[in-house]
Amino acid sequence: MIIQCPFCGAKYEAPPGRRFYVCPYCGTALSEGKTYENVYIFKPAVDKTAAFKAVLNFRPTAAPEDLPAASPVEAELHFLPLYLYYVSFPPLDQLATYATALATSSPPVPLPTGFRFPARWRTPFKPTLERVGVFHSPDLDPEAAFTSLQEVVEEARAYAQVFKVKIGVEWRLEGLVYYPIWRLAYDYRGRRYSAAVDATDGTVLYMEYPISARGRAEALGMAAAVVAGAAALGAMAAAYVGLPPALGAVGGGVASLGAATRLVLNLAAARVGKYKAEKRL
Numbered sequence: 122m123i124i125q126c127p128f129c130g131a132k133y134e135a136p137p138g139r140r141f142y143v144c145p146y147c148g149t150a151l152s153e154g155k156t157y158e159n160v161y162i163f164k165p166a167v168d169k170t171a172a173f174k175a176v177l178n179f180r181p182t183a184a185p186e187d188l189p190a191a192s193p194v195e196a197e198l199h200f201l202p203l204y205l206y207y208v209s210f211p212p213l214d215q216l217a218t219y220a221t222a223l224a225t226s227s228p229p230v231p232l233p234t235g236f237r238f239p240a241r242w243r244t245p246f247k248p249t250l251e252r253v254g255v256f257h258s259p260d261l262d263p264e265a266a267f268t269s270l271q272e273v274v275e276e277a278r279a280y281a282q283v284f285k286v287k288i289g290v291e292w293r294l295e296g297l298v299y300y301p302i303w304r305l306a307y308d309y310r311g312r313r314y315s316a317a318v319d320a321t322d323g324t325v326l327y328m329e330y331p332i333s334a335r336g337r338a339e340a341l342g343m344a345a346a347v348v349a350g351a352a353a354l355g356a357m358a359a360a361y362v363g364l365p366p367a368l369g370a371v372g373g374g375v376a377s378l379g380a381a382t383r384l385v386l387n388l389a390a391a392r393v394g395k396y397k398a399e400k401r402l
């Protein structure tokens with residue numbers, strides 16, 4: 122179906138059956154035919170130049186030393202839709218809080234698993250001021266999106282437990298919030314890499330990066346050291362229990378191929394590294 126934005130007049134194609142529609146040109150949100158009143162935005166505080174700088178100076182493991190000299194090629198500001206909830210935990214009024222959850226099932230950039238968006242410091246959204254960027258429409262049901270706030274609920278429960286109080290969980294949908302993220306692309310020695318930066322504070326959320334020859338060699342060395350170290354331990358353990366050391370060494374080396382070793386082995390073999398931020402509060 123075609124929707125005409127009541128604010129800027131642009132027409133856009135929208136899948137039917139959604140609760141909210143967001144004009145991709147100006148960000149104005151509609152709900153059930155009415156302009157949605159409670160719309161907020163986190164203002165981008167990091168410009169394109171600063172976002173690129175954050176990425177190219179980030180230098181994840183095994184990245185080349187001259188990465189800061191890579192060429193920025195594309196920068197697009199994306200606004201992710203979040204639902205804003207007011208959550209309360211009766212009877213403990215003091216635990217009531219605002220919380221936000223991602224309202225789209227297909228964010229334009231990879232996000233850290235369990236990423237928690239803030240709810241404070243949002244400001245009312247004015248379409249006139251915010252014509253820069255790509256606005257994404259919410260497509261999740263607010264009820265379904267709320268389940269990603271399980272951690273907020275558990276924290277409240279843990280707090281209540283200290284006081285031996287049993288709490289309920291109630292929430293109401295307060296509105297929509299747009300959260301700005303830079304989607305970037307840069308070139309390094311003829312190859313293109315993508316990255317994502319939180320535009321509110323410059324945190325690198327995701328980046329692809331070249332792995333230098335030296336980085337690969339170092340990773341191989343690390344992997345070898347880990348395997349050798351584990352083999353030595355295995356041999357010692359074998360001697361201790363009276364097995365032939367060679368058998369013990371094989372067992373130790375293989376057993377040590379845990380997550381850490383696989384990571385360095387992957388780095389040693391790959392040409393493109395992928396960094397994803399740890400989840401944040």
Ligand SMILES: [Zn+2]
Nearest residue numbers: 126129144147
């Ligand atoms: Zn519009």
